[in-house]
Amino acid sequence: MLEVRNVEKRYAGRLALQDVSLEVLAGEIRVVVGPNGAGKSTLLGIVAGVLRAGAGQVLVGGVDAAGARADLVRRQMAFLPENCPLYNDLRVEEHLAYRGKLKGLARKRLRARLRSVMESCGVEPFRRQLAGRLSLGQRTRVGLADALLTEPRLLVLDEPFAGLDPEQAERICVLLAGCSRHGTVLLATHRMDLAARLGPRCTALYRGRLVATLDTQSDGPPLAERLQALWRACAADAEGTA
């Protein structure tokens, strides 16, 4: 479903991503992990089409996401960025309705989808509130509801658990598991406990490089411990190289 080939990205000459390649199968939930500044958001931004790669290619369903048929990819994909920007002057349901209309949903289907996503993402209790007055957790839920409006085939989520209480995080986990039935999910998170449960494999980034693809459900030490060991090894390696 998703193929990232040798992607590279620089910010003002500094390498943010270096030769990153990965493949995510249809129906898979792939978690991207890494310490701060590892390049997770940059990778997700490039996949979502928000950022342009300096080199390399992103293919969604075999179509180049930055090519002439990019609109085809945009129709199949939804993206939840980390800070979850919303139209602060609109009420939550107005914001979602506006986004749904722009995504091309017809009136009847939009109404049904709005009801469904507001219910499943826990947005219902504050649907009449102004988006500008929401907490971070509530904003994240609205962003997720927006992403799920069109039932996308590829869902790209940057820190979807940011600001969520354990109960809500659990709810979103169940929701994402359901999403993987009709689509693919690529998400970045710092929550190792949830990462281990979400998908069978997780991709580890360190200072812009893909350092490992781990099996999250393997026997042995928990994922968090294995990742800590990996970061220590990477840090030692980087110091040795320096």
Next chain:
Amino acid sequence: MNRTTRIVWAREAFAMSCSPAVYTALTAFFALCAGLFFAALQIGEGTFWSLPALWILSVALPLPLLAILVTMPLFAGERAAGTLQQLMILPVAVGRVIVGKFLAAYGTVLLGILGAVVPWLFLSRGLAGKLPPLAALAAALVMLGLHGLSWTALGVLCSVLARRPWAAAIGTLLLGGGAILAWAALSRLFLGGHLQAPAFPLVTELLDAAAGRLALHSLVLHLSLSSWCLFVSRHLLETRR
């Protein structure tokens, strides 16, 4: 109107109808127009300036201010808030988004121009029988509409270019001012030897309109400038997508 254009236009029109900044801009515009007009009436009394000429100049002068205040948040504001990025990853045609936003802004500018007609209602009592012909007023309104069109399109272009709304406002002022000066310089350069070239073609076309004369070249110029601004805006957003 295309569906995307209509959706974006409705959203922007709603945002403007709820925005205190837009109401402040309209109030400031009306106050400036009225103040300038009545000051011009005092100063211009007994001179060769006609009543419509004084009126059109007193509306045309603060018009850029209204257009700038209305257009500056269209794209720059969305970019600063992060919502433009979210808009650009949707499967929508950029050109239609631009036209939707432009129409909403231009609607507000037109509302301002129509509101500036109010002083005539007061004057009509005092000047019974001496009011200028309706054709002169209509021509003045059309010319102001064309000026509003150009300023709004310039504002949209600068809003696409800028990262912050205030930068878009400064950009529009500089670009618009530069365009006016360039127009004056070109008129002198190319027409100076043959015709009696006007010192400021912008003022001349306004005064002509106030006398009931609408030049075709003014219409072509403003429509071309506006189309060019919208075309460049679309190109810029498309390449940054």
